[in-house]
Amino acid sequence: MNDTPPQQPSVRDLLSKFEQTADGWLLRDTVARRHRLARMMAEHDDPLVREMGEQLRDGHATPRRLASVPEYWETLQRGVGRLAETDLAELDGRLEDALDRERGEPDRRRGED
Numbered sequence: 001m002n003d004t005p006p007q008q009p010s011v012r013d014l015l016s017k018f019e020q021t022a023d024g025w026l027l028r029d030t031v032a033r034r035h036r037l038a039r040m041m042a043e044h045d046d047p048l049v050r051e052m053g054e055q056l057r058d059g060h061a062t063p064r065r066l067a068s069v070p071e072y073w074e075t076l077q078r079g080v081g082r083l084a085e086t087d088l089a090e091l092d093g094r095l096e097d098a099l100d101r102e103r104g105e106p107d108r109r110r111g112e113d
Contacts, residue, residue: 009092017095022102048075 019027026033034056041053052072055061066072100106 008088011088014088014091014095017092017099021095021098046075048072049079052076 015027018024026036038053038056041049042057044050044053048071052061052066052075055066056063067076
């Protein structure tokens, strides 16, 4: 009986896999990546995140300026905390699924639920 948990993929492995997806070009395009992030933040459910995203998207603030506002900083820190709790194995599976879809292959994890 093996009670050893499966090894988590490294962030480098995940980035390499993401680079193979249709959105992988974002890793090489800093401006586009920042625009995408601002747009995603501007569409977020949390009103404070949405406000920050709108300011970034519209050019009214920089990330450094947002980080200097205590309320924004606290919100960003909570987000970083949630990011640290990300299940890398689950993220790896999602990337695999995305790659399979892009290749027109069936979802390997479909029968796991």
